[in-house]
Amino acid sequence: MRVAIVGAGPAGLLLAILLAKAGAAHDVEVVERNAPDATFGWGVVFSEETLGALRDADPEVHLQITDTFARWPTVDIRYRGRLLRSRGHAFSAIARKRLLEILQRRARDLGVVPRFGAEVDDVTGLDADLVVGADGVNSLVRRTYAAQLGERVAPQGCKYVWFGTDLVLDAFTFIFKQTSAGLVQVHAYPFDERTSTWIVECPEDTWRRLGLDAMDEAESVAACEALFADELAGRRLLSNRSLWTSFLLVRCDSWHHGNVVLIGDAAHTAHFSIGSGTKLAMEDAIALAQAFARHPGAIERALVDYELERQPVVERFQQAAGESAAYFARVERYAHMDPMPFAFNLLTRSGRVTHANLAQRDPQFVRVLDAWFHAGGEARGGAVAPPPMFAPWRGLRNRVVRAAPEPGLMPELARSGAGLVLAGPVAVTPEGRIAPDTPTLDGGWDALVDEVHAAGAQAGVLLTHAGRRGSTRPRTHAADIPLREGGWPLIAPSPIPYAPRMPAPRAMTAADMGAVCDAFAGAARRAVEAGFDVLELDMGHGYLLASFLSPASNGRDDAYGSDRLRFPREVLDAVREEWPDERLLVVRLGVMDGTRRGLQLREGIAIARELAARGCGLVHVVAGQTVPEAAQADYSRGFLVPLADRVRAEARVPVLVGGQLTTPDEANTIIGAGRADLCLLDVPETELERQLLAAPPEPAAAVALA
Amino acid sequence: MKVGIGLPNTIPGSDGRLLVEWARRADAGPFSTLAALDRLAYDSVDPFCALSAAAAVTERIGLATMIAIGPLRNTALLVKQTASVDAISRSRLTLGLAIGARLDDFEIAGVEHRGRGARLSEQLATLRDDGVRPDLRLLVGGMTGPAFARMARYADGYAHNGGPPRAFDRAAAGARAAWSDLGRPGRPLLWGQGYFALGDEDAGAAYLRDYYAFTGPFAEKIAAGNLTSARAIKDYVRGYAEAGCDELVLFPSVADVAQLDRLAEVLA
Numbered sequence: 001m002r003v004a005i006v007g008a009g010p011a012g013l014l015l016a017i018l019l020a021k022a023g024a025a026h027d028v029e030v031v032e033r034n035a036p037d038a039t040f041g042w043g044v045v046f047s048e049e050t051l052g053a054l055r056d057a058d059p060e061v062h063l064q065i066t067d068t069f070a071r072w073p074t075v076d077i078r079y080r081g082r083l084l085r086s087r088g089h090a091f092s093a094i095a096r097k098r099l100l101e102i103l104q105r106r107a108r109d110l111g112v113v114p115r116f117g118a119e120v121d122d123v124t125g126l127d128a129d130l131v132v133g134a135d136g137v138n139s140l141v142r143r144t145y146a147a148q149l150g151e152r153v154a155p156q157g158c159k160y161v162w163f164g165t166d167l168v169l170d171a172f173t174f175i176f177k178q179t180s181a182g183l184v185q186v187h188a189y190p191f192d193e194r195t196s197t198w199i200v201e202c203p204e205d206t207w208r209r210l211g212l213d214a215m216d217e218a219e220s221v222a223a224c225e226a227l228f229a230d231e232l233a234g235r236r237l238l239s240n241r242s243l244w245t246s247f248l249l250v251r252c253d254s255w256h257h258g259n260v261v262l263i264g265d266a267a268h269t270a271h272f273s274i275g276s277g278t279k280l281a282m283e284d285a286i287a288l289a290q291a292f293a294r295h296p297g298a299i300e301r302a303l304v305d306y307e308l309e310r311q312p313v314v315e316r317f318q319q320a321a322g323e324s325a326a327y328f329a330r331v332e333r334y335a336h337m338d339p340m341p342f343a344f345n346l347l348t349r350s351g352r353v354t355h356a357n358l359a360q361r362d363p364q365f366v367r368v369l370d371a372w373f374h375a376g377g378e379a380r381g382g383a384v385a386p387p388p389m390f391a392p393w394r395g396l397r398n399r400v401v402r403a404a405p406e407p408g409l410m411p412e413l414a415r416s417g418a419g420l421v422l423a424g425p426v427a428v429t430p431e432g433r434i435a436p437d438t439p440t441l442d443g444g445w446d447a448l449v450d451e452v453h454a455a456g457a458q459a460g461v462l463l464t465h466a467g468r469r470g471s472t473r474p475r476t477h478a479a480d481i482p483l484r485e486g487g488w489p490l491i492a493p494s495p496i497p498y499a500p501r502m503p504a505p506r507a508m509t510a511a512d513m514g515a516v517c518d519a520f521a522g523a524a525r526r527a528v529e530a531g532f533d534v535l536e537l538d539m540g541h542g543y544l545l546a547s548f549l550s551p552a553s554n555g556r557d558d559a560y561g562s563d564r565l566r567f568p569r570e571v572l573d574a575v576r577e578e579w580p581d582e583r584l585l586v587v588r589l590g591v592m593d594g595t596r597r598g599l600q601l602r603e604g605i606a607i608a609r610e611l612a613a614r615g616c617g618l619v620h621v622v623a624g625q626t627v628p629e630a631a632q633a634d635y636s637r638g639f640l641v642p643l644a645d646r647v648r649a650e651a652r653v654p655v656l657v658g659g660q661l662t663t664p665d666e667a668n669t670i671i672g673a674g675r676a677d678l679c680l681l682d683v684p685e686t687e688l689e690r691q692l693l694a695a696p697p698e699p700a701a702a703v704a705l706a
Numbered sequence: 707m708k709v710g711i712g713l714p715n716t717i718p719g720s721d722g723r724l725l726v727e728w729a730r731r732a733d734a735g736p737f738s739t740l741a742a743l744d745r746l747a748y749d750s751v752d753p754f755c756a757l758s759a760a761a762a763v764t765e766r767i768g769l770a771t772m773i774a775i776g777p778l779r780n781t782a783l784l785v786k787q788t789a790s791v792d793a794i795s796r797s798r799l800t801l802g803l804a805i806g807a808r809l810d811d812f813e814i815a816g817v818e819h820r821g822r823g824a825r826l827s828e829q830l831a832t833l834r835d836d837g838v839r840p841d842l843r844l845l846v847g848g849m850t851g852p853a854f855a856r857m858a859r860y861a862d863g864y865a866h867n868g869g870p871p872r873a874f875d876r877a878a879a880g881a882r883a884a885w886s887d888l889g890r891p892g893r894p895l896l897w898g899q900g901y902f903a904l905g906d907e908d909a910g911a912a913y914l915r916d917y918y919a920f921t922g923p924f925a926e927k928i929a930a931g932n933l934t935s936a937r938a939i940k941d942y943v944r945g946y947a948e949a950g951c952d953e954l955v956l957f958p959s960v961a962d963v964a965q966l967d968r969l970a971e972v973l974a
Binding site: 148150253254256257300301304305307308312405425434475476477478479480481482484499500501594622624625628629630631632633634635636637639659660682684 | 888929
């Protein structure tokens, strides 16, 4: 097979090596526009040292690369004048130039001599059985087949510049520097005995406010040296055509078209802040060479195989890299946080590191984090404590919240370890029920609350008025299907039916509003009498109060339309009046509708801030269901966590988050990182528990040995 | 986890004799369900017609559309067809619905492509409100947030569109999250699917390439995912079971009753 590889970066060279090793079957040509010793950037980092695939594919190259590696186990976090160090990680890095030298020499030894300084003008003119685009982020090969490959290229994250420095670090170092214009970050790491990589980044508006957009190369070096003078400790920043730029996120629906295939950055990029670009590129080369070994002579088959193997892996890294890039783009919002959760938030930013696996890597860090939380945000030398979800919070024994779908389940959930058990939705009046099986606060609750208390937990109740989502059948087979008989009239801010086949509600009059306000206040009184510790007011999911907040359901032309928070505010005030000051009042708040004409997150955050100012002590962040066909509805894993995080960081209110969080590790990570204060867990019973709960068999007679 | 089998109703050349014989053998085999696919602009047998034929010659096996493209059909006729198959099969029908993926199906039906999600919701609401029977089992497919929401609002469970177990696992998490968000009691039913060819795998791959040609380069990957060995099928079944699938339907990619017999042997 005649193979033309465009680009002699790590991916292209490694592929050439592996194909050449496969013997006479392949005639390999490598074309590179730059000179052999052209260098861009400084060291490349491998945040996962395991280049196991490379060791198997070419032990010689593996040995040379790993012999050259700078390795270190530590991450240094410099924030608010403190240095926090986390150990137990496995970083390695190599000078990009050195990596290329090793690969070039190995290729030459195998008889492949790249043509350097050779520009390919027309990819379609390449005469080969297989054309490989290993030509990097700006790949000509990819651009030639952009439409067929479904290419998508977009800037991601902050503005950044890639410097070197003669300061030799001994850790992967993150520096967060507060400037007059905003936070500026450094990602720095060593890669040989003399030099470290020093990447500076900040959001574009900060970059402009600092005037970095108007500086030339020398001025920007000088400005960054001055900014980080303390951390550089007299050392210099080194520039190598180091210009400010935006990271380009490259994605393609397909990595091959006909006999043309992409590998490495040409096919996909992953933000540098998780340090996986070079690793992914080299793994691509290995997978592609292996696919040809598996399917000799069957190009299409091999290329499909290669994609099937690599695309899911790359997608996972791109997901993690996207989370990481987004974290650095918004990190300024966390600049008020204490160093401990700030550091843990940084370490867990991409979703790949959690409380549980950091406890494996760096048990001391996690011990200190746990103890810090337990002590209410204070460090004590040598302290030990349970993990963050078990840290007490304002009278709750821990931060685990469980929702009881039926009142009768409350005691059992209290006994299963929760700090707070929430009952509900409970309707404030019979007309405010969702369905005939929606409970109200009449009778029988005090016994359940007593049982919850006896189990050491607190009891809360979610008070709802269904509004235009009322008078429906029980949700056994579906939600939002109207009752055929025995229904009741619906009320809402505007006479717009909620969903297909649902009746139109009546637009509420002043009298209706007064009655609903009284009903909420009355329910709050009954909740006090029943002994509830926590009251949650439902302003989410398209029920009555949420339907006032959303422009998609509130089209009123009176004061309750121009100020959509007005009626929910009146209800909150009325409830706060009845609810004892020392008891927690929670608002379940739909912070965005997920539709263009609905409530947007920015306004949701402002509402959260105002509710907190009026006596809401905890915002339970939810989203969606205000309208049934929300185009941006999202149910991906942890879908509410980024919203809760934003509400907590920007409105500076305590938040509760749920959304199918099923493991203690998720809760510990979310709470430890300061993304939420409490977690609503939904823990399914496992097979092991069923096995343990099953009635034991009759004791068997002892087996006697004959 | 239960394992069902697909009818070859969308494999070109499947005639009535084959479909009926397939249904008879499926009913006698280890399969929980016999499911039909739906395509308008393709050489195929309509799923409701295929399932009525199957209903007539079977006694116990469940029948399912996996899925039928709801918005292609007039709602009243869809309800009527559903009720008819359900009546003929004596309530053995599971109705899986989704919005469909192919523009040409909509063009040939003269139905607007835009707004098909909202129309499917209306159809589901109708089926629930005064449809066939209150407990008719409904499944909804799709991979987007709105599809999960629609499933959780109106259906009893989720119908996944195939792929490796990890893809199913991720979709199942979305389905469960939407279910709990909509306040539905318990958990959604989770159905998965896959293609197989035990023997004649080239013919199977050729059919899948043709059937999925509208997806462009993705068709090759679907063809490469065809399960062509006993081991591949067993791994797939195990992977789905571990991911919490309630019912896995294996669709033939070759229209030959010997395929059904071989699958029955593998599953035995």
